Amino acid sequence: NAGVMQNPRHLVRRRGQEARLRCSPMKGHSHVYWYRQLPEEGLKFMVYLQKENIIDESGMPKERFSAEFPKEGPSILRIQQVVRGDSAAYFCASSPQFRGGENTIYFGEGSWLTVV
Amino acid sequence: AQSVTQLDSQVPVFEEAPVELRCNYSSSVSVYLFWYVQYPNQGLQLLLKYLSGSTLVKGINGFEAEFNKSQTSFHLRKPSVHISDTAEYFCAVSPFSGGYNKLIFGAGTRLAVHP
Numbered sequence: 429n430a431g432v433m434q435n436p437r438h439l440v441r442r443r444g445q446e447a448r449l450r451c452s453p454m455k456g457h458s459h460v461y462w463y464r465q466l467p468e469e470g471l472k473f474m475v476y477l478q479k480e481n482i483i484d485e486s487g488m489p490k491e492r493f494s495a496e497f498p499k500e501g502p503s504i505l506r507i508q509q510v511v512r513g514d515s516a517a518y519f520c521a522s523s524p525q526f527r528g529g530e531n532t533i534y535f536g537e538g539s540w541l542t543v544v
Numbered sequence: 545a546q547s548v549t550q551l552d553s554q555v556p557v558f559e560e561a562p563v564e565l566r567c568n569y570s571s572s573v574s575v576y577l578f579w580y581v582q583y584p585n586q587g588l589q590l591l592l593k594y595l596s597g598s599t600l601v602k603g604i605n606g607f608e609a610e611f612n613k614s615q616t617s618f619h620l621r622k623p624s625v626h627i628s629d630t631a632e633y634f635c636a637v638s639p640f641s642g643g644y645n646k647l648i649f650g651a652g653t654r655l656a657v658h659p
Binding site: 459470531532536537 | 548580585586587588589590593634644645646647648649650651652
């Protein structure tokens with residue numbers, strides 16, 4: 429949605445290279461989520477971060493994947509030694525600080541990773 | 545744990561016809577319910593959401609959905625579709641939990657509107 433900025437929009441990597449995907453949340457949002465969409469599938473939750481903290485990484489593959497959201501700068505999803513199965517669309521979403529009740533999240537336009 | 549089942553992977557329909565996209569969910573705890581739309585090579589846009597209160601929820605672009613607790617369903621409807629409604633539609637749930645939306649998505653329904 430408007431406001432959550434992801435880059436690059438498209439990324440091609442050879443097997444074994446590293447992929448770095450960046451996400452700048454909407455203005456005023458301090459919470460970031462990463463989701464992965466494999467071809468012909470729905471989105472799967474990967475990780476939820478607040479500034480400088482990983483809160484929930486239950487959807488992250490155990491190896492090669494890491495995420496951070498530093499005090500300054502965008503959130504980064506890093507995939508080391510990419511394999512063809514990592515080819516997917518990676519979506520970032522953000523939300524404001526929780527103040528009770530439902531906390532709507534807003535999605536970026538996605539980063540499409542192709543591993544060749 | 546939660547799961548979402550979208551009963552139709554593809555729904556073809558003619559322009560100006562009504563459409564219903566079906567969604568059922570399973571959860572041991574209370575959840576919020578959402579419908580998102582995804583146009584080709586784009587991100588997700590929130591169509592509507594059910595948090596509490598009236599079970600009939602109206603969203604953008606003329607869509608509405610009805611929450612049925614006994615049937616654990618949240619079907620999406622539109623009385624008259626347009627060509628521009630052609631897209632992928634995702635139903636999602638989020639459990640009431642510690643302050644953040646951990647969305648669990650269905651596999652999606654591809655709506656194809658034909659002239």
